[in-house]
Amino acid sequence: MADWIQVIVQTLITVVVLFVLTRLMGKRQIIQLSLFEYITGITIGNLAAHMSLEMKEGYLGFISLLVWVAVILFIHFLQLKSKTARDWLDGKDTVLIKEGKVLEDNLKKERITIDELMSQLRKKNVFKLSDVEFAVMEPNGIIDVMLKKECLPLTPKMLGLKVAEEREPEIVIMDGSILDEALFRLGRNRRWLKEQLEKQGVQLENVFVGQVDSSGELYLDVYDDKLQLAKPQEKPALLATLKKCEADLEMFALSTEREDVKAMYGECAAKLEKVIDRLKPYLTT
Template identity: 35%
Template sequence: MNYAEILMRTILSVGLLLLIPRILGKQTLSNMTSNDFVISITLGSLAANLAFNVSLKFTYLVLSIVVITATSFLLSFIALKSRRLRSWISGSPTVLIEEGKIMEANMRKIRYTMDSLDQALRKKEIFNVEEVDYAVLEDNGQVSVLKKEAYQSVTKQDLGLVLKPQAFPVELIMDGKLVEDNLKQHGLTREWLEKELDKKQKGKTLADVFYAVKGTQQQLVFDFYEDGLQQPLDRE
């Protein structure tokens, strides 16, 4: 009986953990603030107990998870409505470098070391701190950097090049299966796709295609099951 109960509790626990991010929103996953960090640890602990700790009442644990989720949702709502409370709930950014000068006092306040700053800059492909004009530690723990103008990359606009309009890529075939909804939404047909494929690769059919996408410049890209590589790098 215990094995059956643990199995059911584990399935429910996983189901709740999959449902919660949908309730709290994608920002919880992409922008983990201090509030989100505390909530995620608490939910993880409750979900683990729900899965295997049969000495604790099933209904109590589910109620706790529901209350924690509702509290997190309420805090997110309050943070959305009030900027003053948002900084208390989610934290606020801290300037680490200003006008090329390292803000030692700010770093001491948040116990942020130079080693951590150097590591964060290297992740941004910056190995010389003198290249940085501003660096800010965001409330999700990531460091945002503005380079000095002399070290910024040149853009097409800077060079006066003609900028071509871009479109969002449209996936037409995924894992060998035709994405019918994407074709319909963009006024495309299977027959059109077959003709375009024949223009690019004579003798190939849609059954040979693993992945197909209409790119940002409206170009069609096909990837086939048979890549035709004589010596693939990763061989089993």
């Protein structure tokens, strides 16, 4: 076999083996590297390059690679079973700011300058040290930040407001094609989708992507970026109709002279008001 053919074959085999072994080691190897995993990644890369070019003893590279993977899997097993092993291999988290006070000794321990700390805080949209209550460096080098209560953004829970529950949006149109499986998960069909497209005055083939949110509204992005689409008005219209019905009931109660009828209209208006209060979070989002 010619050398160039052997290199091609060994390279393709190496790619397949690396892919299988990486899947075997799990996603953690990709998204969260500890010190040991960083060293392992470099070593496996060197072994793979050697395996691709070695003509006579390429199989020895495969054996070495398998040994490395076996060691990695064993260490991962230890980390799952023992906190001591996790602390020794991955390291412990380090508190950098506590109760609003920067811990200079811990910065020196992790060899982090104040400029680097501020850079990491800015990545978390924090620009003032005085806003930080607590900051910790995780074993993977990421700095997590907890703001002081007065600096936290307002949430509906803080205001005592109820909001509609959100579920995962579904993409139902991609590159002008309907994704029937996504429609099925939403309990919708093509007829409903085509009606929504007609309301917004858009042809299916002109849609780059279409997504349905948890409230059932369809968002469209078309190929023509200059085209302005009509916004869905079903929820605002429904809320306005319910409020009009409530006002009509109150007006009927005021316009009648019969006490029993007045009480009936008033009771219905009160019940409808409660229904509107419960539905408002769903109709205003």
